[in-house]
Amino acid sequence: MQYGDRVARAAPVDYVEGIGGFLLDVVGVWEFSMRNIFGEVISVEACIVSGCTDEFLLGVDFMRGHGAMMDFERNEVRYTTAGRAVVIPFRTHGDAKNARVAAVRMVRRTELAGCTVTPIEVSVAADDGEVGIFLPTENTGAVMLAATVTKVKNGKVLVPAVNAKDDKARLPARRELGQWIPLSSDVEVLRVNGELQRGRINEWLDGLGDSQEPLEDEENVNVGVEDEGSRQLITKLLRVYRQLTADKGDCPPATSLSTEHHIDTGDAAPIMLKRRRQAQSESTVVEENVRKMLTAGVIEEGDGAWGFPVVLVRKKDGE
Known part of the structure; x- marks a missing residue:
C-alpha cells in the first residue's frame, strides 16, 4: 500500500471470500504505477483486501480493459497502448x-x-x-x-x-x-578451468587405454580436420575406442553411451509423407534392418502423427 495512492471512490465490492469461506473486508482502491523490466510504466487500480496489503492480483478486468493476451507458450502478457507494445513476463510453477x-x-x-x-x-x-x-x-x-x-x-x-x-x-x-x-537440479554444469589444454587431453587419452597401436588402414581415416595436432588427438581417441567402429554384424557397433535425440517441433502441424515406391524385393531388406535396429535399441516404435519414408543406402561393402 505504501507504494500506491488511494483512489477517492468506492470499491466495487465490500468483501471477498477467502480460503475456508472466511470473508475478508476490502479496505479500498489503490492506484499503483509500476515499471517492468523493459522500462515501461504500467498503471493498475487494485482492491486492497484486509490482511493482504503486500500483494494484489491482476484479474479479468485488467485483461479486458487493456485487451491483453496471456501467452503460456512464451510466459508473458502482451497488449498495445498508445501505439506501442507492452510485454509483462511472468513465471509459472508446476x-x-x-x-x-x-x-x-x-x-x-x-x-x-x-x-x-x-x-x-x-x-x-x-x-x-x-x-x-x-x-x-x-x-x-x-x-x-x-x-x-x-x-x-x-x-x-x-x-x-x-x-x-x-x-x-x-x-x-x-x-x-x-x-x-x-536446467534441472540433477544437471551438473562444468566450468572451463584449463582441463582442455592439449597436454592434459593427451594425458587423459593415455589413461583411457591403448592409444599407441595404429588402427587398421589408419592412413585412410578421415577425421575432418587438417591441423596435425588436432588430427593426432582424434586418432588417439579412435584408437582407444577402436571396438566401437569395428563391424560386428550388428547395428550399431557396441557403445558405452545411451544417447537419445529429440526434435522440438514447437507448434508446427504434423507432417506425414507418403511412402516411397520401391521394388518388392527390397521390402524384405527393409523389414530385416528395421527388426535389427529395434533389437539394438537404435529406434523405437511410435504411433505419432509424424511420418517420414525410409531411404535405403548400401554401404561400400554391399551391406
Whole structure:
C-alpha cells in the first residue's frame, strides 16, 4: 500500500471470500504505477483486501480493459497502448520435471559495433539464481547469438552477440531472440578451468587405454580436420575406442553411451509423407534392418502423427 495512492471512490465490492469461506473486508482502491523490466510504466487500480496489503492480483478486468493476451507458450502478457507494445513476463510453477520454456527478449535497444563480440542484456522470466540455457531461435540478420548456459540476476542474463558485418547493427528493445530452458537440479554444469589444454587431453587419452597401436588402414581415416595436432588427438581417441567402429554384424557397433535425440517441433502441424515406391524385393531388406535396429535399441516404435519414408543406402561393402 505504501507504494500506491488511494483512489477517492468506492470499491466495487465490500468483501471477498477467502480460503475456508472466511470473508475478508476490502479496505479500498489503490492506484499503483509500476515499471517492468523493459522500462515501461504500467498503471493498475487494485482492491486492497484486509490482511493482504503486500500483494494484489491482476484479474479479468485488467485483461479486458487493456485487451491483453496471456501467452503460456512464451510466459508473458502482451497488449498495445498508445501505439506501442507492452510485454509483462511472468513465471509459472508446476512439475519440476517439465521445462518451463519462456521467451527471451532484448531489455533495451542496443547498438553493436562492426566485427565485434558484445554481451547483450536480455530478459528472462525466472527466479534470481536460476541456471538455464538460452537458445537462439529467431533470425537476427548479421548478428549471431550463441547458445549460452548462464545464471539469472534481477530477471536478466547476459548473452554474447557477434556482429559479423563491418557496419553497426542494432537490436531493438523487446525483440524476441530465443527461448530460456531451465536446467534441472540433477544437471551438473562444468566450468572451463584449463582441463582442455592439449597436454592434459593427451594425458587423459593415455589413461583411457591403448592409444599407441595404429588402427587398421589408419592412413585412410578421415577425421575432418587438417591441423596435425588436432588430427593426432582424434586418432588417439579412435584408437582407444577402436571396438566401437569395428563391424560386428550388428547395428550399431557396441557403445558405452545411451544417447537419445529429440526434435522440438514447437507448434508446427504434423507432417506425414507418403511412402516411397520401391521394388518388392527390397521390402524384405527393409523389414530385416528395421527388426535389427529395434533389437539394438537404435529406434523405437511410435504411433505419432509424424511420418517420414525410409531411404535405403548400401554401404561400400554391399551391406
